[in-house]
Amino acid sequence: MGKVGKIARRTFLIGSAAVVGGVAFGVYKVKTPYANPLEQDLSGGAATFNPWVVIDGDTITLIGPHGDKGQGVAHSQAILIAEEMDLELGQFQVSFGKPDKAYWNRGLADEGVPFLSTDDSFAAETMRGFMGGMVKLLGMQITGGSTTIPDSFDKLREAGAMARETLKAAAAEKSGINTTALKTEAGHVVLPDGTKLSYQELAPIAAGLNPVTDVTLREPSQWRLIGKPMERLDILAKSTGTQTYGIDLEIPGAVHAAVKVNPRQGGTLNGYDATEALSMRGVSKVVEITGGVAVIADNTWRAFQAAEAVELDWAEAPYPAEMDGHWEAMAASFTDKQLDKEWRNDGEVEAALADGKAIEVEYRSPYVAHAPLEPLNATVLVEDAGVTVWTGHQIPRQLQVLISAITGHDAEQVTLHNQFMGGSFGHRLEFEHVKQATEIANQMRGTPVKLTYSREEDMAHDFPRHPGIARASGAVKDGRVAALDLQVAMPSVIGSQMGRAQLPVPGPDSQIAAGAWNNPYTLPNYRMRAYRAPELAPVSSWRSVGAAPNGFFFDTALDELIHAAGADPMEERIRLMGHDVSRKVLETVAEMSSWGGQLGPNKGRGVAFVESFGVPTAEVVEVTNTEDGIRIDKVWVTADVGTVVDPVNFENLVQGGVVFALGHAINCEITYADGMAEQSNYDSHEGMRLYQCPEIFVKGLENGDKVRGIGEPPVPPAAPALGNAIFAATGQRIREMPFNKHIAFV
Amino acid sequence: MQLVVDGKSHEVDVEEDMPLLWVLRDELGIKGVKYGCGIAACGACTVHINGEAVRSCQTYVSDVDGPVTTINGLGTPDLLHAVQEAWVETQVAQCGYCQSGQVMQAASLLNENPNPSDDEIDEAMSGNLCRCGTYPRIRAAVKLAATKVQGA
Numbered sequence: 001m002g003k004v005g006k007i008a009r010r011t012f013l014i015g016s017a018a019v020v021g022g023v024a025f026g027v028y029k030v031k032t033p034y035a036n037p038l039e040q041d042l043s044g045g046a047a048t049f050n051p052w053v054v055i056d057g058d059t060i061t062l063i064g065p066h067g068d069k070g071q072g073v074a075h076s077q078a079i080l081i082a083e084e085m086d087l088e089l090g091q092f093q094v095s096f097g098k099p100d101k102a103y104w105n106r107g108l109a110d111e112g113v114p115f116l117s118t119d120d121s122f123a124a125e126t127m128r129g130f131m132g133g134m135v136k137l138l139g140m141q142i143t144g145g146s147t148t149i150p151d152s153f154d155k156l157r158e159a160g161a162m163a164r165e166t167l168k169a170a171a172a173e174k175s176g177i178n179t180t181a182l183k184t185e186a187g188h189v190v191l192p193d194g195t196k197l198s199y200q201e202l203a204p205i206a207a208g209l210n211p212v213t214d215v216t217l218r219e220p221s222q223w224r225l226i227g228k229p230m231e232r233l234d235i236l237a238k239s240t241g242t243q244t245y246g247i248d249l250e251i252p253g254a255v256h257a258a259v260k261v262n263p264r265q266g267g268t269l270n271g272y273d274a275t276e277a278l279s280m281r282g283v284s285k286v287v288e289i290t291g292g293v294a295v296i297a298d299n300t301w302r303a304f305q306a307a308e309a310v311e312l313d314w315a316e317a318p319y320p321a322e323m324d325g326h327w328e329a330m331a332a333s334f335t336d337k338q339l340d341k342e343w344r345n346d347g348e349v350e351a352a353l354a355d356g357k358a359i360e361v362e363y364r365s366p367y368v369a370h371a372p373l374e375p376l377n378a379t380v381l382v383e384d385a386g387v388t389v390w391t392g393h394q395i396p397r398q399l400q401v402l403i404s405a406i407t408g409h410d411a412e413q414v415t416l417h418n419q420f421m422g423g424s425f426g427h428r429l430e431f432e433h434v435k436q437a438t439e440i441a442n443q444m445r446g447t448p449v450k451l452t453y454s455r456e457e458d459m460a461h462d463f464p465r466h467p468g469i470a471r472a473s474g475a476v477k478d479g480r481v482a483a484l485d486l487q488v489a490m491p492s493v494i495g496s497q498m499g500r501a502q503l504p505v506p507g508p509d510s511q512i513a514a515g516a517w518n519n520p521y522t523l524p525n526y527r528m529r530a531y532r533a534p535e536l537a538p539v540s541s542w543r544s545v546g547a548a549p550n551g552f553f554f555d556t557a558l559d560e561l562i563h564a565a566g567a568d569p570m571e572e573r574i575r576l577m578g579h580d581v582s583r584k585v586l587e588t589v590a591e592m593s594s595w596g597g598q599l600g601p602n603k604g605r606g607v608a609f610v611e612s613f614g615v616p617t618a619e620v621v622e623v624t625n626t627e628d629g630i631r632i633d634k635v636w637v638t639a640d641v642g643t644v645v646d647p648v649n650f651e652n653l654v655q656g657g658v659v660f661a662l663g664h665a666i667n668c669e670i671t672y673a674d675g676m677a678e679q680s681n682y683d684s685h686e687g688m689r690l691y692q693c694p695e696i697f698v699k700g701l702e703n704g705d706k707v708r709g710i711g712e713p714p715v716p717p718a719a720p721a722l723g724n725a726i727f728a729a730t731g732q733r734i735r736e737m738p739f740n741k742h743i744a745f746v
Numbered sequence: 747m748q749l750v751v752d753g754k755s756h757e758v759d760v761e762e763d764m765p766l767l768w769v770l771r772d773e774l775g776i777k778g779v780k781y782g783c784g785i786a787a788c789g790a791c792t793v794h795i796n797g798e799a800v801r802s803c804q805t806y807v808s809d810v811d812g813p814v815t816t817i818n819g820l821g822t823p824d825l826l827h828a829v830q831e832a833w834v835e836t837q838v839a840q841c842g843y844c845q846s847g848q849v850m851q852a853a854s855l856l857n858e859n860p861n862p863s864d865d866e867i868d869e870a871m872s873g874n875l876c877r878c879g880t881y882p883r884i885r886a887a888v889k890l891a892a893t894k895v896q897g898a
Contacts, residue, residue: 070841238842239833241778241817248777301768373843422843455783659879682787691868693881
């Protein structure tokens with residue numbers, strides 16, 4: 001975006017601020033950087049240049065404020081800084097830092113706007129700029145929405161460049177040589193005669209200078225790290241059992257806690273009898289918390305055993321006790337009153353359908369658990385002077401707010417030590433486990449309390465992915481897709497999740513439509529309407545959020561229409577595509593997979609395309625219909641992220657996203673009976689096993705003009721591509737996940 | 747009770763039915779061994795007893811009849827086991843939480859069968875769940891480790 005656009009965007013910001021209710025978000029306030037939180041803890045002689053770089057003694061620390069749940073951002077944030085700062089891997093340590101508004105997520109702005117990601121019009125860019133200002137003013141520090149790279153790409157490179165230039169200024173002061181004659185290399189400023197001054201020895205001088213902020217970023221051709229294969233900084237620890245996660249922490253003096261909270265989520269506790277639990281070895285006490293009890297013991301297992309021994313009387317669930325009631329509530333939500341928003345209405349859908357419908361079908365997507373392998377846990381110490389929390393979390397500043405509300409402290413008195421996370425997939429956006437640990441610790445002030453969920457407790461309180469029903473009708477004409485009318489009814493995941501976080505989000509929930517409305521196809525007639533079902537079981541963002549169910553709905557409906565038209569699934573998608581970068585994604589996956597070639601007997605292929613989080617992604621799945629069921633043989637994936645920052649991690653994340661999505665599409669659902677989730681462990685909510693894993697071929701494209709994240713986009717196209725492949729191989733169209741309710745897999 | 751773990755002898759005073767997993771993690775402080783499910787459905791807790799892979803969450807400590815090796819004893823960051831070397835070179839891990847168990851399972855497989863076929867790898871490794879979906883890299887790393895074991 002050029003300078004003219006930037007100026008225009010700021011101008012609009014002032015203008016529209018008045019429109020939205022008189023809150024004066026002036027240009028100055030939006031432009032002013034927040035104070036550097038690293039300055040608060042600085043020792044003498046140490047230097048910090050901005051909120052992301054500090055040099056103290058021998059140690060260079062780079063701050064990567066986005067949490068790492070396995071997606072590798074501790075590494076990728078650091079290398080963005082190291083690239084510009086001329087640091088080699090091994091010359092610095094990485095920290096998640098402490099929660100601070102300086103770490104507001106500017107990448108969040110793109111997801112919240114009602115414009116296609118492919119829409120770079122003035123209006124769309126203006127709204128993104130405005131949203132960015134809002135996110136900044138709120139100081140929202142969130143890891144999610146595949147925004148780490150979009151948020152960090154310029155910002156952290158600038159941070160590294162500012163540190164570099166300030167260190168050069170320090171070297172100029174020390175040597176008397178002008179900065180223009182100085183170079184930097186591998187943690188040193190190099191003088192014209194070859195003398196090397198280490199960043200560490202320059203830090204005390206740099207500490208006395210105003211940081212240089214007018215910097216030029218390197219051209220991509222000069223990059224040493226970005227885009228190059230490299231060893232992830234955490235790979236050695238994670239291969240040797242030496243990576244510490246929250247669950248591994250042993251804070252001196254800590255007691256172990258296990259909880260039993262009403263498995264009818266949100267239901268209350270009527271009463272309990274802990275007599276037997278209190279008699280068990282190692283158990284010191286049982287305390288009441290919201291909705292349940294906590295057992296305190298001297299060891300995790302003893303706490304688990306004793307928690308099982310507590311007799312509990314639970315109240316009813318605040319949602320339908322049986323699964324049928326959930327589906328009925330969604331099915332009854334296709335009403336004018338519950339229309340959340342008509343997100344798209346291209347052409348004349350009603351007229352196009354009046355000539356006859358080629359399809360009129362219904363799809364379903366179930367509740368699905370996140371179930372990260374590291375059960376949720378938190379260690380909390382409540383003292384009169386403040387609260388200390390050790391856990392892995394994705395919304396650290398809101399965690400401070402919610403924890404302080406329990407203990408009566410100010411949010412600033414809550415110190416969070418963010419931890420590496422053993423997976424999340426969205427579960428670590430939730431606060432309940434940390435709040436529970438705090439409720440316990442608040443009753444035992446001065447003693448650190450380590451709460452570990454059993455797997456069963458974790459699954460019972462997973463806050464699964466929201467379910468949904470879609471109704472699709474469509475028409476074909478002259479061998480082409482002519483019209484699609486798609487209606488989706490879902491409870492609002494954002495309403496449920498942000499309600500618990502006390503961050504209300506007014507207006508329509510974009511996640512009821514994400515993955516279905518925002519595709520860059522140019523169907524001659526396309527209408528997409530989102531209906532808000534009532535709140536049912538509490539739900540939460542699950543890797544790719546609305547785009548997983550909606551991608552399945554939209555792309556399966558499109559595939560049905562293409563087959564009804566007698567067209568080729570790949571050719572017709574390419575023909576309908578109205579966005580060059582996305583078309584290239586489809587063409588590339590067709591080429592990679594040699595689409596159209598001869599397949600062996602009983603084989604079939606399906607293709608799907610979904611744009612999510614700004615990343616157009618296409619996948620081809622190949623299956624064999626064996627005597628014992630469907631075998632998934634191969635998957636080809638193409639995604640355009642603008643710039644691939646770390647090609648090794650990119651491939652790993654894409655493959656993992658495909659495995660994650662296919663596994664859940666095959667065999668996972670959470671169902672409710674008597675108000676409780678019927679699935680309590682990995683034996684009943686399994687996902688994919690290694691023997692089921694197809695070969696997965698990945699290609700990242702870099703044609704898009706914005707840098708995007710790849711954590712979530714590989715997920716949505718996998719299920720529809722699999723369903724489309726099964727149809728091609730068997731003639732059986734599956735319209736409901738998990739697919740194993742309708743067909744066997746080997 | 748006497749336990750030999752990673753070459754060191756320990757005296758532990760615990761219930762006979764405490765799973766080995768929790769003795770290792772909470773009594774001996776060996777944190778590389780992970781808790782994932784408690785029902786032998788995920789394999790994160792895999793250790794070796796007498797050189798063979800077992801799920802420590804389903805093994806009573808009183809049933810341990812030989813020396814125990816954990817991920818922390820198999821090799822160290824400074825002195826990697828061949829399987830760990832392969833795991834690093836293949837860059838398998840994402841969140842990494844299951845990888846202790848994956849490495850231990852793979853090491854056990856290669857002890858018994860230094861040159862496993864694709865089907866044998868699938869069969870041996872399918873009890874170990876990876877929620878991040880690193881299976882393609884696990885397969886590649888087992889094969890790389892096999893070449894290292896055979897070359898050693």
